[in-house]
Amino acid sequence: MDVIYARGSATAAEVGEALPDPPSYSSVRALLRILEEKGHLRHREDGPRYIFLPTEPREEASRSALKRVVQTFFDGSLANAVAALVDVGDGKLAPGELKRIEAIIKAAKSKSK
Numbered sequence: 001m002d003v004i005y006a007r008g009s010a011t012a013a014e015v016g017e018a019l020p021d022p023p024s025y026s027s028v029r030a031l032l033r034i035l036e037e038k039g040h041l042r043h044r045e046d047g048p049r050y051i052f053l054p055t056e057p058r059e060e061a062s063r064s065a066l067k068r069v070v071q072t073f074f075d076g077s078l079a080n081a082v083a084a085l086v087d088v089g090d091g092k093l094a095p096g097e098l099k100r101i102e103a104i105i106k107a108a109k110s111k112s113k
Contacts, residue, residue: 001040001054001061009053011046 003018004010010018016028023031032052035041040061043050054061074080086093093101 001035004041004052004054005058005061009051011049011051015052 012029016022070081
């Protein structure tokens with residue numbers, strides 16, 4: 001998915017070329033087919049080639065995936081998920097990141113009033 005999001009669209013061969021230590025061409029095609037069956041990709045035909053495109057913008061896909069991670073690994077607790085993310089970085093946040101997080105929390109507080 002990273003390759004397709006980075007390029008906007010790609011063939012199976014292009015996906016394979018962009019991967020470090022790529023699997024076989026048939027494995028790449030199989031994975032793309034599975035992603036299409038699950039609704040993450042669609043394709044258009046260009047002669048004999050299939051060109052794969054994402055079905056939703058990267059930001060929407062990332063939000064959806066993050067919601068699933070929070071639900072699966074943190075029992076739906078955003079506070080626990082944020083704490084884990086901060087712990088991964090040894091609690092050291094760049095001043096700009098800290099400021100942005102504070103602004104997000106401030107906005108969330110004003111929405112919940």
